[in-house]
Every structure is written in structure tokens, then in C-alpha cells.
Amino acid sequence: xxxxxxxxxxxxxxxxxxxxxxxxxxxxxxxxxxxLLSTLVxxxxxxxxxxxAVRVGAPIWLVTSLAVFAYxxxxxx
Numbered sequence: 001x002x003x004x005x006x007x008x009x010x011x012x013x014x015x016x017x018x019x020x021x022x023x024x025x026x027x028x029x030x031x032x033x034x035x036l037l038s039t040l041v042x043x044x045x046x047x048x049x050x051x052x053a054v055r056v057g058a059p060i061w062l063v064t065s066l067a068v069f070a071y072x073x074x075x076x077x
Contacts, residue, residue, distance in 0.1 A: 029060070029064065030064070038052060039057075
């Protein structure tokens with residue numbers, strides 16, 4: 001069995017895990033929130049819908065990413 005060419009042992013927070021979990025949670029939590037909030041606003045065109053999704057989704061993504069990072073930082077060994 002050949003030995004691995006390269007191995008990693010990250011010190012601190014595993015940023016790959018943080019990015020993956022942020023992506024997943026943003027979809028699972030953010031999509032229902034954006035969909036619910038979109039029922040309260042008149043969105044006449046696809047451009048308006050896309051702009052609304054970005055304006056509402058960006059803060060959701062930011063809060064989710066900070067929460068996941070804080071969790072990873074707190075639970076690291």
C-alpha cells in the first residue's frame with residue numbers, strides 16, 4: 001500500500017466544514033424564510049424577485065455563517 005503523498009492536520013477551525021455547513025443551513029433555513037417574506041411584498045418581475053432574494057438572503061447567510069463559525073470555534077479540541 002503506497003503512503004499518502006500529503007496529509008493535513010488543520011490547527012484551529014476547519015473552514016471547509018464551516019463553509020459546507022453554512023451552505024446547507026442557509027438553504028434549509030433561508031429558503032423558507034425568503035419564501036415566507038416574499039408573500040408580503042409585491043414582486044412584479046423576475047428581476048424584482050431575484051433582487052428581493054439577494055437582499056433578504058444575504059443577511060441570512062451572514063448570520064448563519066457567523067453562528068456556524070462560532071459553533072466550530074467553541075467546540076474545537
